[in-house]
Amino acid sequence: MVSLPELLELPKKQRLAIAEQLWSSVEDEVNFTAPASHRKIVRDRLAAYRSGEVETLSREEFMRRYLAHRAEPKRLAK
Numbered sequence: 032m033v034s035l036p037e038l039l040e041l042p043k044k045q046r047l048a049i050a051e052q053l054w055s056s057v058e059d060e061v062n063f064t065a066p067a068s069h070r071k072i073v074r075d076r077l078a079a080y081r082s083g084e085v086e087t088l089s090r091e092e093f094m095r096r097y098l099a100h101r102a103e104p105k106r107l108a109k
Contacts, residue, residue: 079085
């Protein structure tokens with residue numbers, strides 16, 4: 032059996048493939064119900080989206096903003 036530290040040394044692509052295989056091996060056995068507080072957040076956000084209260088972004092605009100944010104120098108919390 033391979034240890035977790037050994038798995039963590041693998042390249043990202045291999046780690047992702049292993050994670051996907053592990054998830055696939057149990058996903059049909061998992062009966063997960065999100066907590067009520069999480070379901071309320073989803074309902075509230077969906078209602079805000081449907082009412083036009085929130086700004087939506089295209090994938091392209093989201094990626095542009097995300098990449099710009101990642102390129103910013105990291106600031107330490109004071």
